Amino acid sequence: MxxxxxxxxxxxxxxxxxxxxxxxxxxxxxxxxxxxxxxxxxxxxxxxxxxxxxxxxxxxxxxYSRKKFTTGADDKIIILQLKYLQKHPLKVDVNYFNDNSGYYEHLKGFLQTIDWKKGRANFDEVSVVILNIRSIKLLNESNF
Structure with missing residues (x-):
């Protein structure tokens, strides 16, 4: 024993x-x-x-079984992109994980506000959890 x-x-x-x-x-x-x-x-x-x-x-x-978690480096890039979008209103394509459906979805629109305390970014009429964002791409330009 x-x-x-x-x-x-x-x-x-x-x-x-x-x-x-x-x-x-x-x-x-x-x-x-x-x-x-x-x-x-x-x-x-x-x-x-x-x-x-x-x-x-x-x-x-x-x-959440379908969610792919981002790395720390990806999270930093997304935060930098969100900070950039706060100062420069540009139309973007956001790929994010939807908590309600359990799938990834695309959202096209402008960033309205960011609530850093709650960890949410508001695009037009949709509020997205920042940690659920997988990528942000400009619709007009290829680089961001």
């Missing part, structure tokens, strides 16, 4: 410290009736709020 298993066995299987109370008979209260099983189960009802949480995580995981 490895050392970890020995420690676990000693911690969880060693009942020697409880020998003085092991054989004491159970004391039934005369003031309070025993709690029925349904009421006892209701004590754990707050955990019921997590009931559909695993399904939600699986759904989001399925959506």
């Amino acid at each position: 490895d050392e970890k298993k020995l420690i676990e066995q000693k911690i969880f299987n060693d009942t020697s410290s409880y020998r003085d109370i092991m054989n004491i008979p159970y004391h039934q209260s005369k003031r309070h009736l025993p709690m029925n099983q349904l009421d006892r189960a209701f004590q754990f009802a707050p955990f019921g709020a997590l009931e559909g949480f695993n399904d939600l995580i699986k759904e989001k995981t399925d959506l």
Whole structure:
């Protein structure tokens, strides 16, 4: 047995410290009736709020399975491009990952505003998460 298993066995299987109370008979209260099983189960009802949480995580995981994460160098380029577009209003083609559909989409338009705190860039009528942008290309020029 490895050392970890020995420690676990000693911690969880060693009942020697409880020998003085092991054989004491159970004391039934005369003031309070025993709690029925349904009421006892209701004590754990707050955990019921997590009931559909695993399904939600699986759904989001399925959506993000198609996402290709950018490198740090790509992120820096995209941020520089966004800063440039703040000062120079140019029409661009943005390739970004749509959180709702789980696919990459293209958006053609002008950069309106950037909320750096929320990490979002607003193009015409669409708000895009900056980290979901894969590329930004000018529509009129080949270099950017």
